Structure formats: C-alpha cells, structure tokens
Amino acid sequence: MKTFNYHSTKDVKEATKLASSSSAFLAGGMTTLPSMKLGLASYKDIIDIKRIKKLSGIKVSGKTVTIGATTKHAEVAHSKEVKKAIPSLAALAEGIGDPQVRNRGTIGGSIANNDPSADYPSACIALNATIHTNNRKVSADKFFTGMFETSLKKGELIEAVEFQVPExxxxxxxxxxxxxxxxxxxxxxxxxxxxxxxxxxxxxxxxxxxxxxxxxxxxxxxxxxxxxxxxxxxxxxxxxxxxxxxxxxxxxxxxxxxxxx
Amino acid sequence: MKKVNLEVNGKKVSKEVADHTVLSVFLREVLNLTGTHVGCDTSQCGACVVHVDGKSIKSCTALAADLDGSKVTTIEGLVKNGKMHPMQEAFKKEHGLQCGFCTPGMVMSAIDLLNHKKNPSDKEIRDWLEGNICRCTGYQNIVAAVKEAATKM
CATH class of the missing domain: 3.30.390.50 (CO dehydrogenase flavoprotein, C-terminal domain)
Structure with missing residues (x-):
C-alpha cells in the first residue's frame, strides 16, 4: 500500500474541509483498504470519519428508518428496532460478507462505493431511500448513476440513509x-x-x-x-x-x- | 508518522508508526506477535482475525492509527496462567487443524461466536466461519472443535 496522511476527524466540517481531489473518506475500509493494497486506488489523504458521533446510529419513526452513515452492518443486523420496522433490511445486513466484515463495514461506505453486486443499494431503491449528505438530500433513484459511480460530488459526505417503511x-x-x-x-x-x-x-x-x-x-x-x-x-x-x-x-x-x- | 496507543493482550503499548500501517503489520512486525497470521492480506481468508474491543475483525484491513485507544486480543493473549483457552484445548482434542496456518484466525473467530451464542448449531458455526478459509479442508473437525468448546465455555 502506498503511503498517505491519515486524519481522524471529529466533525463533518473538519472532514469536508480536508477533502481534496486526492483524498478519500474512510469508514469501515472494507473496500477502500483492499483496493489501495491492490494498487487499484491511491490517495494523498485518508480522512477517517468514524469518530464523528452524529454519523452513527439508528432512528426509527413510524414511517421511516434512518441509519447513520458509519453504522456497521452488524449493528443494523442486530437492531431490534430495525428488525421490527423493516425485518428485510436487518436480514440483508446479516447476509453481507462475513462476521468480521459486518463488524467493520458501514452502510455509508457500501452505497458510496456502489459496487454492482452490493446489497445495500437495492434496499435504497426498493425502500424509496433518501440519502442525506452534508449539504443536500438525494433520492436513491438519482443517487446510483453507474458502475461504482454515484451522484456524490468530490468532498461531499454521506451523513445518513433514510428508508421508507413499506407494508x-x-x-x-x-x-x-x-x-x-x-x-x-x-x-x-x-x-x-x-x-x-x-x-x-x-x-x-x-x-x-x-x-x-x-x-x-x-x-x-x-x-x-x-x-x-x-x-x-x-x-x-x-x-x-x-x-x-x-x-x-x-x-x-x-x-x-x-x-x- | 502517527503515535498509536493500544492495549494488546492486557499490556499498554505506545508506538510511532507510518500512517498506512495496518494492525496485522503492527502486531507482527512492531510487537513481534507473529501468532496472528497473514494469508490473503485482502480480508478474505480470515487468518489474521483478532479481537478489537471484544469483537472479531480482520487485522489486515484496519489501520493501526484508526484503532488508537482500543483493546486488542490476539491468539497470544488467550493463555491464562499457562493454561490454554478452552477453544484452543478443543481444537487440540478434536484435531481441528492440519497445517495450522488458519488456526489462529479460526480460534479467534470461533470465540467471538461463542461469546454471542452459547450453543450454536452446526449450521450456525459454518455460517459464522464464512470468513475463515482452511486450505487443508479441515472444516469437519473445526466444527467439532467449536461444538466441544461450547460445552466448556
């Protein structure tokens, strides 16, 4: 892996201020780190967002389930609230990778990467999700734009994903x-x-x-x-x-x- | 360079390492804890599984700097007062290993399973060990070892 400068950030403003054309945000790192090891990607700055408290957690209201960007797959899979509101979403999280990937990988990382075979993007489309970023809200049907491509702009950070509770x-x-x-x-x-x-x-x-x-x-x-x-x-x-x-x-x-x- | 403070197997360590140092390299090359093995180095094989703050993760795919302040347990941290952990005893008793390369990761992963679930079924054990690959095809005895350990833990 090529060297880079590692930055651990405590709030969204600090993280987005550090962002540049040669930086990447780091959440679970389940794709970013292996990609860097394989030489498929390299960055001058790695901006860790896991210590930004507001990016993590699950909120359930009657009609929506909102999951913070750095919430791990295991947390979604085991959440009693998610299991009750949208059981299929908890089951999807439980089926990602393996237990160690689920202990590190995050929903924000998964959708920002938009792997053609990833699970979470399908949940976003089916459940009419709204992607909350640091400066706007994007509906899922306008978010996933192509293979490993999204409508995220450079330095734009996903804060949460809001799913509509279906029947x-x-x-x-x-x-x-x-x-x-x-x-x-x-x-x-x-x-x-x-x-x-x-x-x-x-x-x-x-x-x-x-x-x-x-x-x-x-x-x-x-x-x-x-x-x-x-x-x-x-x-x-x-x-x-x-x-x-x-x-x-x-x-x-x-x-x-x-x-x- | 980044200063990384960790508690590894109950001992506090503080080392200055390059920003891109992953935990497996930190353990093996900085602390000389070579019980954690590196197989694929791309988070698929599970030989490098350790516990961070009580949860199993693949140490080849986590930056040491990112884990600053965490508690890490490796295979070397399982022995207590010269006595092997029940999971290690069970792997020995049930011949849950052949070449032994995958074993540290299998043991650490299996302990995390039993911490969550006291008496897992064969299917639950196999599903849990999804991220641990044994190239000697020793899965049958590995599953038997985890079941044996479940009676002791």
Missing amino acids: KSCYKKYPNPASRYAIVGVYVAKHKSAVNVAVTGAKSCVYNDQNISGALSKSFSSSALDNVKISSSGMNSDVHASADYRANMVKIFAKKAVEAC
Missing part, C-alpha cells in the same frame, strides 16, 4: 459462495401506492425493474410474474454466471422474495 418487503439473493456478494439479488417492497423491485448483481448498476414492479403493483403474487419477460440485454456475463442465467435468476429470486413477504 411488507423481502430481499432474496443468490450469493457468490466465496464473497457473498450478490450474483443476483432482488429486493421487493410493497408500499401503499406501488411495489418497488430493485435488482442488484445483474447489471452494471442497481436498477428498479419496471416490468416486475408494474406486474406486482397490479397483483402482488408470484404468479403475477409468470408471463413477465426478463431480457438479458445489458446483463453481466462472467465466470460466475452468463447474462441469460442472470436474467432467469432475476425472475426466480423476485418470485422467491414475493412468496417470502
């Missing part, structure tokens, strides 16, 4: 057996007005599958998906799964999720 929801994924990243993951959330179905792992970026969402909004049952065609166009094809296989898995895991709701 019912479920996340089902087909995990890579080694990494537990989603080969395909489908998050189904039934809201009062419509059903959202977010798919991760299948394409270069998480997306809301309008065909599946539309069919389930009309009739919330797995049989409603029998005649929905899933195109493999634009789907990832790699050593783990072909595009056609992924397209098939999207439908199968959407059905599984609906049945488990």
